[in-house]
Amino acid sequence: NTQTSGKDASSKDEGDLIVVGFSQVGAESDWRTANTKSFQSTFTEEAGYKLLFDDAQQKQENQIKAIRNFIQQDVDYIVIAPVVETGWETVLGEAKEAGIPVIIVDRMINVSDDSLFTCWVGSNFKQEGYDAADWLAEYLEKQGRSEETINIVTLQGTIGSSAQIGRTEGFAEKMKEHPNWVMLDRQTGEFTQSKGQEVMESFLKSYDDIDVVIAENDNMAFGAIDAIKAAGKVPGKDIIIVSFDAVKAAFEAMIAGDMNVSVECNPLHGPRVAEIIQKLEKGEQVEKLQYVEEGVYPAETAAELINTREY
Ligand code: GYE
Numbered sequence: 502n503t504q505t506s507g508k509d510a511s512s513k514d515e516g517d518l519i520v521v522g523f524s525q526v527g528a529e530s531d532w533r534t535a536n537t538k539s540f541q542s543t544f545t546e547e548a549g550y551k552l553l554f555d556d557a558q559q560k561q562e563n564q565i566k567a568i569r570n571f572i573q574q575d576v577d578y579i580v581i582a583p584v585v586e587t588g589w590e591t592v593l594g595e596a597k598e599a600g601i602p603v604i605i606v607d608r609m610i611n612v613s614d615d616s617l618f619t620c621w622v623g624s625n626f627k628q629e630g631y632d633a634a635d636w637l638a639e640y641l642e643k644q645g646r647s648e649e650t651i652n653i654v655t656l657q658g659t660i661g662s663s664a665q666i667g668r669t670e671g672f673a674e675k676m677k678e679h680p681n682w683v684m685l686d687r688q689t690g691e692f693t694q695s696k697g698q699e700v701m702e703s704f705l706k707s708y709d710d711i712d713v714v715i716a717e718n719d720n721m722a723f724g725a726i727d728a729i730k731a732a733g734k735v736p737g738k739d740i741i742i743v744s745f746d747a748v749k750a751a752f753e754a755m756i757a758g759d760m761n762v763s764v765e766c767n768p769l770h771g772p773r774v775a776e777i778i779q780k781l782e783k784g785e786q787v788e789k790l791q792y793v794e795e796g797v798y799p800a801e802t803a804a805e806l807i808n809t810r811e812y
Contacts (some may be wrong), residue, residue, distance in 0.1 A: 511627065512629075514697075515563075515640070517549070518546060518549060518550055519549055519551070519578070519782070520550075520551045520553065520574075520576040520577045520578075521544055521549050521550055521551070521552050521553065521576065521577065521578045521579075521580060521663045521778070521801040522553040522555070522567070522568070522570075522571030522574070522578070522579050522580065523540055523544075523552060523553065523554050523555065523578040523580045523581075523582075524555050524557060524564045524567045524568055524571070524580070524581045524582065525537055525540075525554065525555065525556050525557065525580070525582050526557060526559060526564075526582050526583075526584045526607075526608075527556055527557055527558050527559040527584075528556060529559055529659075529692045529693050529720070530689065530692050530693065530694075530718055530720040530746070530748075530794075531565065531691075531719060531720060531746070531748040531750055531812070532551060532630040532718060532719070532720075532746045532748055532766060532768045532812075533768070535748065535768040535769070535811075535812035536582065536606075536607065536768035536769075536770060537554070537662065538812075539768060539769045539770055539771035539772070539812075540552065540580075540770070540771040540774070541554065541771075542552070542771065543721065543771030543774070543775050544771065548775070549616050550775075551619065553576060555567035555570070555576070557584065559659065559691070559730070560584065560586055561583075561584050561585055561588060564581065564583065564584060564682050565592045566583065568592050568593075568595075568596065569595065571596075571601070571775060572595055572596055572599045572601060575599070575601075577601070577778060578601065578602050578603075578604060578778055578781075579596055579601050579602070579603045579604070580603075580604045580605075580606060580774055581603060581604070581605055581606070581610075582605075582606050582607040582608065583605060583608050583609070583610050583662075584608070584659060584662060585659070585662050586608065586609055586610055586611040586661060586662070586663055586666070587610075587611050587661065589610045589617070590610055590613070590614070590617065592610055593610075593612065593618060593620075594617065594618040596617075597616070597617055602619040602707065602781060603617070603618045603619055603622070603778055604618070604619055604620055604621075604622070604774055604778070605618050605621040605622075605623075605723035606621070606622055606623060606770045606773075606774060607623045607624070607663075607664075607768075607770065608623065608662050608663035608664055609621060609623065609663040613787035615789070617650070619777075619781070620787050620788060620789050620790070620791065621789070621790050621791065622769065622773045622774065622777070622791040622793065623663070623770070623771055623792070623793065624664075624766050624792065624793055624795060625667070625669040625792050625795075626664050626666065626667020626668055626671070626766075627664050627667040627668075627670055627674075628667075628671065628795075629667065629668055629671060629673070629745055629764045629766060629795070630667055630668040630670060630671015630672040630673075630674070631671045631672075631674070631675055632671075632674055632764045632797050632804065633668070633671070633715060633743050633745065633762070633764050634671070634672050634675030634676065634678075634679075635788045636673065636743065636762050636764070636797055636799065637713065637741070637743055637762075638675075638678075638679060640761065640762075640799075647681075649681060650683060651679075651681060651682045651712045651713060651793065652683050652685050652708065652710050652711050652712045652713070653682055653683065653684050653685060653711075653712065653713045653714075653715060654684075654685050654686045654687070654701075654704045654708065654711055654713075654714055654715070655669065655672070655684065655687040655715040655716075655717065655784075656687065656688065656689075656690040656697050656700055656701065656714065656715070656716045656717060656721040656722075656724075656725060656731070657669055657687055657688060657690065657717050658690075658691070658692045658717040658718060658721075659689065659691055659692055660689050662692075663777075664692075664717065664718070664745075665689070665717055668715075668717045669687070669717070672715060685704075685708050685711065686704055686707065686708070686772060687740070688700045688703075688704075690716070690717075690721040690724065690740075692717070692718050692720060692721060693720060693721065693724070694720040694724040694739065695724060696714065696721070696724070697716060697720060697722065697723070697724030697725050698723025698724030698725065698727050698728045699724070699728075700721075700724075701714065701724060701725040701729065702728045702731075702732075705728060705732045705734075707730070711740055712740065712741060713740065713741045713742075714740055714741070714742050714743065714744060715743050715744075716742065716743070716744045716745070717745055718744065718745050718746050718766075719744050719745065719746040719747070719748050719750065719751040719754075719760075719763060720746075721744075722742055722744035722751070722754070722760055722763075723750065723754065725742065725756065726742065726759045726760065728801070736759045736760070737758045737759045737760060737761055737800070738758075741761050741769050742754075742759065742760045742761050742762075743761060743762050743764075744760055744762065744763045744764070745764045745766055746763060746764075746765070746766045746768075747763040747764065747765040747766065747796075747798045747810075748763075748810075748812055749807065749810050749812060750793075751763040751798075751802045752798070752806065752807040752810060753807070755799075755800040755803035756799070756800075756803045756804050756807065758800070761799065761800050762797065762798065762799045762800065763797075763798050764797050764798075765796045765797065765798060766795060767793045767794075767795055768812055769811065769812065770793075773791065773793075
């Protein structure tokens, strides 16, 4: 409450609420929407919070502005879902100077002084890249194509974001175990369906022998599926679709036969951050880095599991 966090308890409009400023990346994907909802439904007044929400529209400069605003308003906690990893030192130095704890969620930041943030909770993106490659290797083996040349294209996420870096690097590392896999091209689709479709259209024009699309999120995969159908090919059969996030619409695409697998990335960080804040309120220690458990969902599991999915 406001007393333990050192705020003016007599302030009428905020009362005893814990004020949390949340700088969100944007609204680029189903994953992001689920992530935003998770915060909005957790940080309610009934639960004792006032949530100040800022959508940065995928721009770091907007995030820096929002964080400076939060500092000026003297919020109790700043939560950041950072769009990219680098460039945070100055503004986080200002938050530290103001004595406001900073919690990083989802993507990571790359700072030389790790006292600039209290803790981070998110996914192991490199592991997700490994999982995608391992699934593909097994699938191709079942099809008897382990020795065949396999032409791959990748729709990358926002360049410089942890989700892009980890998934690209994890997959690339595993490719070394498969000398017959060829990466024809990699380009960013900015994690959006429309850009994913656009980039896939250009890939289809440049290469007539694509075997696999790695889409670094489901929404770009949906765009790719549309592009493949428009080009007269069958997604899920002529071209294998490997994706990340495992949002509900991906399960629908898998049931329809359009997508082959989605590697899960869990967006439900609201309750995790609330737990961290409650510990900090009590003066307890929190773990510096918290990784979330995630699975891999091939198309064969989709029909059975779709109704159990929360996002
Ligand atoms: O995979 C994508 C979103 O950072 C994990 O961002 C997140 C990624 C997610 O736009 O859909």
